[in-house]
Amino acid sequence: MATLYPLASLAQIENTPSKQDGIPDDLEEDLRAYGCKLIHQAGILLKQKQVAVAAAQVLFQRFWFVTSMKQFGVGDIGMGALYLASKLEECPIRMRDLINVYDLLLQRASHALVGKSVDMFQYHPMSYFGNTFYDMKDALVVAEMQILKRLGFNVHVVLPYGTLINYLRVLELTNREDVCTKAWGYLNDAHQTPVYALYQVPTIVCAAILLATRQLQIPLPSEPPACWWELFDADWEDVWSVGGSIMRLYRKRTEEEKNRVVGLVNKKDVRSWLEENAPQAGSDSTSAMSVT
Template sequence: MSSTFYPLASLSQIEKSPSGEDGLPQELEEDLRAYACKLIHQAGILLKQKQVAVAAAQILFQRFWFVTSMKQFGVGDIGMGALYLASKLEECPLRMRDLINVYDLLLQRATHSVGPKSDQPFHYYPMSYFGSTFYDLKDALVVSEMQILKRLGFNVHVVLPYGTLINYLRVLGLTSHQDASTRAWGYLNDALQTPVYALYQIPTIVSAAILLTIRHLNISLPSTPPTCWWELFDADWEDVWSVCGFIMRLY
């Protein structure tokens, strides 16, 4: 990870991730990243956790796979550990048992959706607190949190984009467009399922969300040199367009 205000992946990590070096196809790695981040998001909703903690967890999760191969740890375990750690960092800690229960529910539901009885209603079967499943998940949670801290070198500072988005919308005069604010906010949340928060600076990511928003809503902003609106925020067009590509691949 590079030593910026907050850590970003290095060029060598981007060109060949640890999972890629172990032979994991890039498309599969991207799908696993997105799926595990959806699990984090769903767990946060069920636990009524704050959005800042859920977002921070997804960013830590994405960073982790630039220093570790997916062949060493399960994405579900690391996602659970990231949410547990981020909840402490954002001062809204979760009970370990609650988090384990929610992940057990989500994993059972995911298994049911791809099983032979997927056409039948899903029924959750709670685990026994004296059985092996609970203690296995508890051990996995503790190990995952420890590995995230260790492999990220305890550099777990996270910068979230929401405040920056509001400021940029005000500068561009878009705050009067309710749909613009809501849609741009949604793009930033969707981008959490991609590695962009570990690859690009926040101004670039926010500019990409605004670009997708104004194109969808047909809002006109100065886009020809030397008066390009994204240059107000020191964002490079190629980087902004690349972030847009990451986000649009989700749909």
């Protein structure tokens, strides 16, 4: 088994467990983003603190560098990550409330999957004496345990918000509310990507500031020897790479791509998809193995 780090190793990045099982890079990327969206939506409905939601998303992203989506569903692991992070950040939530919220979100996603209007959606609460609740409860307990086990209990998460404020002060941008708001938003959106498991926090914060200032057309010193990101020991190529990962979230997706992701929230659906796409998935996996 590969050595576990808060930041993924090169081998884990090049050949993730999901990729080894035949899941294409673009599908894994979309499933990671969708799982984090579910965590974010659940956090809002539960009125959970932002630090707990952000920590859950980071743990969720780390998990997929050591485990395949063929073994665990993004819905279950997202639920387990939020439950664990809420305890780590000392703002615990009730298991029953979390299960109810995820049941609501998954029902609404299934409703949209069949082409029905969201306005027509009606939630049907589960019976606490039926199998659904106890199946989800078991899945939640297993997910939390597996996150702890597979991450080697290394669940410390450094969040970027304090660093952002400090950097904006150095750049004398704290008086620009629009810059602060946009950069903060980019940091939140970045949780839908694996960048928090790939790069140090200063690099990610610099990328958020870069995107915000460029969108607002605010010039910052960018010519050697006075490059602003060098103040924070960030490498330009890494900053640019993180910015690209964030911007990929906003690309247009077809209805087919959206539905494919929603329909692969649990491991059974992923396994069925892999069986149906076995020739193509297998060739992708083989080529990936040969590269490494």
